[in-house]
Amino acid sequence: MALTSDEDNDSHITAGSSNLTPKKKRLQRGGDILKSEKADISVIRNHAIGYKHKLMASNAKPKTQNALQTFINKSRVDPLGDKVKDAELLICSYVAAHDMPFADSKIAQALSLKRTKTKCIVKNVIGVHEKENLTKKLQCTKFSILMDESTNISSVKTACIMVRLYDEESCGIVSYFWELCQIFSEHDAQGAEEGATAENLFNKVIQTFHQRNMNVENIVGFGSDGCSTIMGKHNSVASRFQILCLNIFIMKCICHSLHLCASEACKQLPRKTEDLARDIHNFMKSSSKRQAQLAQFQKFLDLDVHKILHPSQTRLLSLIAVVERIVACHGCTIVQM
Numbered sequence: 001m002a003l004t005s006d007e008d009n010d011s012h013i014t015a016g017s018s019n020l021t022p023k024k025k026r027l028q029r030g031g032d033i034l035k036s037e038k039a040d041i042s043v044i045r046n047h048a049i050g051y052k053h054k055l056m057a058s059n060a061k062p063k064t065q066n067a068l069q070t071f072i073n074k075s076r077v078d079p080l081g082d083k084v085k086d087a088e089l090l091i092c093s094y095v096a097a098h099d100m101p102f103a104d105s106k107i108a109q110a111l112s113l114k115r116t117k118t119k120c121i122v123k124n125v126i127g128v129h130e131k132e133n134l135t136k137k138l139q140c141t142k143f144s145i146l147m148d149e150s151t152n153i154s155s156v157k158t159a160c161i162m163v164r165l166y167d168e169e170s171c172g173i174v175s176y177f178w179e180l181c182q183i184f185s186e187h188d189a190q191g192a193e194e195g196a197t198a199e200n201l202f203n204k205v206i207q208t209f210h211q212r213n214m215n216v217e218n219i220v221g222f223g224s225d226g227c228s229t230i231m232g233k234h235n236s237v238a239s240r241f242q243i244l245c246l247n248i249f250i251m252k253c254i255c256h257s258l259h260l261c262a263s264e265a266c267k268q269l270p271r272k273t274e275d276l277a278r279d280i281h282n283f284m285k286s287s288s289k290r291q292a293q294l295a296q297f298q299k300f301l302d303l304d305v306h307k308i309l310h311p312s313q314t315r316l317l318s319l320i321a322v323v324e325r326i327v328a329c330h331g332c333t334i335v336q337m
Contacts, residue, residue, distance in 0.1 A: 080110065088113050089121065091111070092125075096122050096126060134176050135212045137167070142166075142220045143218060144164045145161065145164075145178075145221070145222050148224055148225060156182060157183040157184055158181065159205065160177075160179075162176065162178060163175070164176075181207075183196055183201070197229070198229050198230070198232070198239075201230065205237070217245065219248060222237075222250055223250075223252070224237070225252070225253045225256060226253060226256055226257065238250045274319065277322045277326060278310070280308055280326060281311070281322075284307070294307075298329065308325060
């Protein structure tokens with residue numbers, strides 16, 4: 001079977017086109033196709049303006065997408081779903097406070113609780129509910145304010161506010177977390193320009209109570225550390241509380257003062273004791289072989305297996321735990337050395 005080219009096929013199209021070149025013949029065939037397509041389009045356009053087509057188009061119903069609410073049966077009662085929600089609240093309470101177990105495998109299988117959902121439930125459900133209960137207690141009870149400011153690793157300066165009151169439910173004096181307010185905010189240009197002054201800190205604290213319609217006359221005490229901005233005699237947060245609440249009791253935390261006293265007292269102790277504790281720790285920490293031998297000697301002498309502690313550079317009271325650990329491991333350390 002012989003194959004023929006396009007030029008050979010073009011020679012058999014029509015008798016009148018025998019004088020045309022092959023290229024012109026192909027163009028002539030393409031023009032015929034375009035004419036037929038134009039004719040088809042004109043037929044469609046004529047049909048679109050016809051009476052029958054317009055009548056059927058007007059009677060056709062438009063397709064609409066059903067709303068999501070139409071698939072939900074609001075009258076349906078799901079007792080298992082309610083129990084699952086209760087179980088999720090219990091688990092979130094456990095994460096925030098303590099263990100509250102439940103014994104129902106079907107409920108446990110239906111649980112869906114990860115980090116994001118747990119965080120939202122603790123913050124937006126449990127936190128809001130507890131804040132409302134605490135607000136009701138403070139509106140009818142005398143309470144004290146405990147405050148301290150700090151700067152986190154992200155250079156965000158915040159003030160932690162605690163309240164202390166007599167709780168009739170627990171029949172005792174209890175302390176509750178009230179607010180963690182940000183001192184400087186991008187939405188408060190005036191506060192950022194003013195800085196962490198006594199006036200700015202005082203306004204931040206009072207604002208947290210005014211937002212909850214709290215009566216500041218119920219404030220009977222204020223406690224904080226001994227910095228001059230908070231506990232100064234004339235221009236401080238404490239002096240402003242004394243003007244706002246006439247009978248308020250001001251309590252300055254003496255932990256920092258005691259720490260300075262302890263630091264000065266420890267300077268009178270022999271330095272050799274602290275150096276010996278550091279040398280023993282450095283001798284043990286640099287060798288895994290020595291640590292393994294220490295554990296073997298502790299087991300041989302029927303002692304609890306413990307590591308040698310390191311004295312802190314800034315916390316002098318850590319020397320107590322270090323010395324107690326060395327005394328407890330005194331026998332095995334002597335045998336090893």
